[in-house]
Amino acid sequence: MVFSSNIFLFFFLPIFLIAYFVTPQKFRNYTLLLFSLIFYAYGAPDFAFLLVGECIINYFIVRGMAKTEKTGTKKWLCALSVIMALGLLLYFKYANFFMENLNAILGWMHHEPVGWMKVALPIGISFFTFQSITYTLDVYRGTTPPSQKLTDYVLYIMMFPQLIAGPIVNYNSVAAQLIERTSTMEDRVVGFYRFIIGLGKKVLIANTLAAYADQVFAMNYADLATSTAWIGILSYTFQIYFDFSGYSDMAIGLGKMMGFKFPENFNDPYTSRSVTEFWKRWHMTLGNFIMNYLYIPLGGNRKGKGRMYLNLWLCFLLSGLWHGASWTFVLWGAFHGLFICADKLFLKDLLKKAGKWPAVILTFFVVNMGWVLFRVDTAADAGGFYQALFAFKGGLTQPADLLFWFTFGLAVVFSFLTLFKGGQRLQDTIFADHYSKGLSWTMFAICLVLLILSAGSLCVSDFNPFIYFRF
Numbered sequence: 001m002v003f004s005s006n007i008f009l010f011f012f013l014p015i016f017l018i019a020y021f022v023t024p025q026k027f028r029n030y031t032l033l034l035f036s037l038i039f040y041a042y043g044a045p046d047f048a049f050l051l052v053g054e055c056i057i058n059y060f061i062v063r064g065m066a067k068t069e070k071t072g073t074k075k076w077l078c079a080l081s082v083i084m085a086l087g088l089l090l091y092f093k094y095a096n097f098f099m100e101n102l103n104a105i106l107g108w109m110h111h112e113p114v115g116w117m118k119v120a121l122p123i124g125i126s127f128f129t130f131q132s133i134t135y136t137l138d139v140y141r142g143t144t145p146p147s148q149k150l151t152d153y154v155l156y157i158m159m160f161p162q163l164i165a166g167p168i169v170n171y172n173s174v175a176a177q178l179i180e181r182t183s184t185m186e187d188r189v190v191g192f193y194r195f196i197i198g199l200g201k202k203v204l205i206a207n208t209l210a211a212y213a214d215q216v217f218a219m220n221y222a223d224l225a226t227s228t229a230w231i232g233i234l235s236y237t238f239q240i241y242f243d244f245s246g247y248s249d250m251a252i253g254l255g256k257m258m259g260f261k262f263p264e265n266f267n268d269p270y271t272s273r274s275v276t277e278f279w280k281r282w283h284m285t286l287g288n289f290i291m292n293y294l295y296i297p298l299g300g301n302r303k304g305k306g307r308m309y310l311n312l313w314l315c316f317l318l319s320g321l322w323h324g325a326s327w328t329f330v331l332w333g334a335f336h337g338l339f340i341c342a343d344k345l346f347l348k349d350l351l352k353k354a355g356k357w358p359a360v361i362l363t364f365f366v367v368n369m370g371w372v373l374f375r376v377d378t379a380a381d382a383g384g385f386y387q388a389l390f391a392f393k394g395g396l397t398q399p400a401d402l403l404f405w406f407t408f409g410l411a412v413v414f415s416f417l418t419l420f421k422g423g424q425r426l427q428d429t430i431f432a433d434h435y436s437k438g439l440s441w442t443m444f445a446i447c448l449v450l451l452i453l454s455a456g457s458l459c460v461s462d463f464n465p466f467i468y469f470r471f
Contacts, residue, residue, distance in 0.1 A: 001042040002164075003195075003250045004202045006458050009451075012039065020258065029155055029178065032258065039160035040123075047122035054088060055154045058132055059147065062139050066146040074140065081136040089129045095119045097325035124164040126322055128157050130289055135171040137293060144172035152178045161254035165247050167265040168285035174260060181259035190433060191256030193443050197430070198249025200450035203457050205414075206243035208407040209235040216398050217375055221384035225395040229388040231408075232398070237371050238411035241270065243467050244283070263288075268427075270415045273359035274348045275339040275366055290315050309344065313337035323374070328382060332373040339366055360419065 001008050016035045023031045041048040058081055065077035096118055103113035135156070138144045147153040156178060162169055216224070216232025224232075248265035255262040269282035279287050295315050301308040313334070320333020339347070351359040369386075376382045400408075417423040435443060 001039055003247065003254075004199060004207075004454070004458065006455060009199075009455060009458075017257070028258075029151060032159065033151055033155045036155065036158045036160040036163065040158065040163060044123050047120075050088075050122065051128065051158065052154065054084070054132070055157050056150065058084065058136070059150050059153045062136055062146050065136075066139050078136060078140040082133055085129050085132045085136070089125055092119055092122055092125055094325045127166050127168060128163060130168050130286075131157055131171070133293065134168070134289065138170065138172050144175055147171075147175070147178070159255075159260075161251040161258075161260075162262060165244070165251075166283075166285055167248055167251060167263050168289050169262055170288075173263065177260050183257065183259035186434065187259065188257045189440065190435065191253040191258075193447050194253030194256060194431065195250045196253075196447035196450050196454075198246040198251075198253060199454050201242040201246030201249065203246075203454040204450070205407055205411055206239050206246060207457070207461075208404060209239040209411060210243070212398070212400055212404050213239055213375075217385075219398065221381070221388045223395050224385075224388040225397045226388060226390070226392050228395075228397045229385065231400070233368055233372055233375075233385070233389065235408065236375050237270075237368050238408070238415060240371065240374070240467055241266070241415065242411060268415070268418045270364055270367070271360060271419050272363050272367075273356065274343050274351050274363055275336060276343040276348060278363060278367060279336070279340070286319070290319055294318065309341045312340050312344070316340060326377070327379060328373045328376055331379060331382070332370055335370050335373060356419070360416075 001012065003009075012035075016031075019035070020028055020031050037048060037052070040051065061077055061081045061084075065074050065081070068074050068077070095116075099114065099116045106113055135147075135153070139146045147156070156169075156171055156174065157163075213232055213235040216228060216235070219228075221229075245266040252262045252264070263285055265283060265285050267281040267284065269278050272278035272281055295311055298311045298314065299307055300311060314337075316333045316337030317330060318333065320329045320331070320336070323329045323332070351362065354362075372385050372389075373382050376385055418427055429439070430443075
């Protein structure tokens with residue numbers, strides 16, 4: 001089940017909200033947990049049992065780790081918890097990738113391929129694996145005490161607003177809210193507005209751009225006109241932003257309606273003036289996870305500059321692999337890691353001297369080139385598409401209708417709005433935690449229109465991809 005579907009909007013969500021708010025305060029976690037199980041089981045019933053089982057086992061491992069006073073036992077239990085989480089991730093997400101590459105190597109050596117049954121990927125496994133790891137490591141480090149109730153821990157992992165695609169929420173940031181939280185009427189209204197804005201970003205902008213981008217990337221790149229290739233990659237660039245940030249907005253809005261404060265996940269990433277800044281604004285909860293649970297444990301910048309550059313590049317290499325079991329994702333991570341290191345060496349200072357607009361344009365160009373690797377299936381496809389981008393030729397073109405161009409224009413405006421005077425103030429007003437009476441009525445009217453348009457779009461089209469579901 002996805003947020004941007006009529007079954008969620010007009011059946012699941014209303015029934016859940018009614019059930020949740022009529023439930024006495026002290027029992028609301030159980031209602032939320034029940035509906036979270038239903039939400040996940042709707043699309044992946046077999047994997048729901050696996051997820052719950054992993055949660056139960058990990059809960060008792062971490063409880064034992066927290067209680068023991070023996071350092072060696074504590075370390076072994078911590079390692080067991082992390083290995084279990086990563087083991088499931090490696091098996092379900094990378095077993096097929098490993099076997100495909102093994103058989104490719106065997107083929108080059110003129111050996112028979114190894115037969116295997118392809119492994120299905122549980123939805124959202126990367127996100128709930130990371131949340132499980134943050135819980136284990138935070139308890140191990142003494143940052144937070146372990147959950148006192150099994151159901152609270154399972155709810156932390158399986159809470160449906162952020163189960164499938166984040167944001168990645170550290171346990172210590174919501175531990176107190178799992179035990180006690182308040183949800184005022186204003187919280188519910190503001191959360192509802194945030195949810196509808198995210199829905200509009202996903203359905204009205206991302207889906208429209210996705211339809212065009214998919215057509216372009218399905219064409220023969222050798223025959224592709226340069227202009228069409230550029231519009232195709234720009235469409236994908238804006239699609240992935242409005243797709244993922246829209247989902248994050250919906251998750252944050254749903255959480256706010258229930259009294260949870262989930263972390264922000266995006267902050268106008270395409271206005272960045274360097275790739276380093278881009279990663280401080282794009283998928284921020286993943287960036288925080290990489291910093292706190294990978295980069296710093298690897299040594300960070302504490303072991304000399306050479307080791308720092310290696311750690312940075314390695315972190316982004318693994319980040320690319322986390323996004324998908326494909327060599328193109330590895331290349332994408334290595335690509336960004338290379339520019340992060342270049343920023344540290346000289347590029348960031350150079351861009352700062354160039355001024356705001358040249359820095360933004362160059363950074364946006366680099367990010368676009370990276371998205372080519374993210375979108376295509378093979379390195380050969382990436383080479384073909386890069387050639388189409390820079391061959392400066394006519395050829396096979398893909399026509400676009402007026403709706404596409406209108407949506408494309410909106411995507412450009414909303415992506416770069418905060419670069420202009422008053423843009424940041426306008427955005428802060430829209431995403432505020434409190435609205436004046438007049439502004440609240442304006443937001444209500446805007447959100448009502450967005451809801452009607454989004455529902456109408458979902459009714460007339462079954463084209464509703466969501467990029468980060470496969471991660």
